[in-house]
Amino acid sequence: MKLQSQLNLAFTALMLVILGVTGYVIYSMILGMLIDNERTELQQKGELLIQVLNEQGQGQGSIEDFSNFLREQDLQLFLYDRAQDQVLMSTMPEQYVRGFSANNYFADEREELWEAGNNKFVTSRILIYPDRTTLELVLLTPLTDLQTVQQDFFRRMVIVFIIGTMAAVLLSYLLTNKLVTPLTKLKKQLKKIEKRKFDDIERIKATGEIKEVEQGLYDMATELERYMKSQQAFFQNASHELKTPLMTIQGYAEGIRDGVFNEKDKEKGLEMMVTEVSRLKTIINEMILLAKLDSEQAEYKDEQIRATELIDQVLDRALPLVSEKDITLNHSVDNESTFMADQEKLLRALLNITVNAIRHAHSRVNVTVEEKTIIIEDDGEGIAKELIPHIFHRFVKGKTGETGLGLAIARAIVEQSGGKIMVRDSELGGAKFVIAFPE
Ligand SMILES: Nc1ncnc2c1ncn2[C@@H]1O[C@H](COP(=O)(O)OP(=O)(O)OP(=O)(O)O)[C@@H](O)[C@H]1O
Ligand SMILES: [Mg+2]
Numbered sequence: 001m002k003l004q005s006q007l008n009l010a011f012t013a014l015m016l017v018i019l020g021v022t023g024y025v026i027y028s029m030i031l032g033m034l035i036d037n038e039r040t041e042l043q044q045k046g047e048l049l050i051q052v053l054n055e056q057g058q059g060q061g062s063i064e065d066f067s068n069f070l071r072e073q074d075l076q077l078f079l080y081d082r083a084q085d086q087v088l089m090s091t092m093p094e095q096y097v098r099g100f101s102a103n104n105y106f107a108d109e110r111e112e113l114w115e116a117g118n119n120k121f122v123t124s125r126i127l128i129y130p131d132r133t134t135l136e137l138v139l140l141t142p143l144t145d146l147q148t149v150q151q152d153f154f155r156r157m158v159i160v161f162i163i164g165t166m167a168a169v170l171l172s173y174l175l176t177n178k179l180v181t182p183l184t185k186l187k188k189q190l191k192k193i194e195k196r197k198f199d200d201i202e203r204i205k206a207t208g209e210i211k212e213v214e215q216g217l218y219d220m221a222t223e224l225e226r227y228m229k230s231q232q233a234f235f236q237n238a239s240h241e242l243k244t245p246l247m248t249i250q251g252y253a254e255g256i257r258d259g260v261f262n263e264k265d266k267e268k269g270l271e272m273m274v275t276e277v278s279r280l281k282t283i284i285n286e287m288i289l290l291a292k293l294d295s296e297q298a299e300y301k302d303e304q305i306r307a308t309e310l311i312d313q314v315l316d317r318a319l320p321l322v323s324e325k326d327i328t329l330n331h332s333v334d335n336e337s338t339f340m341a342d343q344e345k346l347l348r349a350l351l352n353i354t355v356n357a358i359r360h361a362h363s364r365v366n367v368t369v370e371e372k373t374i375i376i377e378d379d380g381e382g383i384a385k386e387l388i389p390h391i392f393h394r395f396v397k398g399k400t401g402e403t404g405l406g407l408a409i410a411r412a413i414v415e416q417s418g419g420k421i422m423v424r425d426s427e428l429g430g431a432k433f434v435i436a437f438p439e
Helices: 003-056 065-074 095-104 143-194 206-257 263-294 305-324 345-359 385-390 407-417
Strands: 077-079 086-090 111-114 117-128 137-142 303-306 328-333 338-341 364-370 373-378 418-423 433-438
Touching: 003 065, 003 137, 003 263, 003 303, 003 305, 065 077, 077 117, 086 117, 095 111, 095 328, 095 373, 095 433, 117 143, 137 143, 143 206, 206 345, 206 433, 263 407, 303 345, 305 328, 305 338, 305 364, 305 373, 345 407, 407 418
Parallel strands: 328 364
Antiparallel strands: 077 086, 077 137, 111 117, 117 137, 303 338, 364 373, 373 433, 418 433
């Protein structure tokens, strides 16, 4: 069932329960209230009658006169003599008098709802001249009169409730519609993501939690699009990187097979094939390493690494390249610095960056360690502006680059250890790589 229907149904059911209970309570209370009210009114009527009687002086006269006066009133009443336990006069049919007497209502003062046959009456008794006689006036109203009022009230109440429920359901529909519309729109956007139509995604106006979901969805789509593009670029670059050496190898191999090379060229061809095969091996090894670093399986044995020890290892390994290129490699290391990382892997990351720096430097490379930060910079030509945003992506390389995997590997390692890697312009004139570990 649709969310809107569910909400409306729940709301309508709630309304019906509330109105039902309210209706039942009111309906059952209303008769009691009407009876009380009627009794008070009868009491007032009776008192008024007696007052009128007194004013006209008829009360002083005989019972006969009194009865005549009462008979003229359009009321249902009895005149009852308590002392003789006798009904002196009545405006009601004889059968009622008999019925009431049989039930002993006249003698029992507490009984307020009198019954005769199938008829019930609300009663009120007023003593006439309480100090002089024992005459009592009993006024009655049939319960059916009150029940008619009750039914009438109930009918109106039902009509009001029906109109109220309809208005509430309409309101509920409008409100839920306002709530559900952005969700329906979100669903459409999800479909677009599913079909990878990232450019068609529209922003949706919403508030509160729905807005948060919308923002989350939008961020997810952006990230997914970025990821898919990078995957695509990765495969294109990877196949290109693998194809070039393979084509060289194929060319030389076919040449040698077909005997088109002289002895010297054949020798050179074989040499080239060995170089290209080892290059292929390096690329494939690096790709495997990267895949491992990215996946959960990559085993990181985090341990406390002393900065001095780590940098010594880097310098030892970089030394041959430094002397080959005839540059100066300076280092300044904070003796107290330590890092939490996998030593083998962090060494590899630092070597990748240092070898890059040495390769691109004109005359100087500086390695600095301060607290939790490692800085490697050089005085080379620096990194081309357009490369900077993608420099840590796979197979991204400059004009003089090799495979373009070194920095991607370095970033994967640093991030796995909870650190961050950034590239800046160095004051020396070249590139500056900053690796920062958390405190
Ligand atoms: N210190 C630097 N100075 C100038 N350019 C640099 C520096 N370090 C890296 N680069 C540029 O960044 C590119 C990517 O570097 P990365 O180390 O990822 O790949 P690579 O050095 O080309 O190949 P390899 O995978 O063998 O390391 C390089 O090709 C180079 O153009
Ligand atoms: Mg490199």
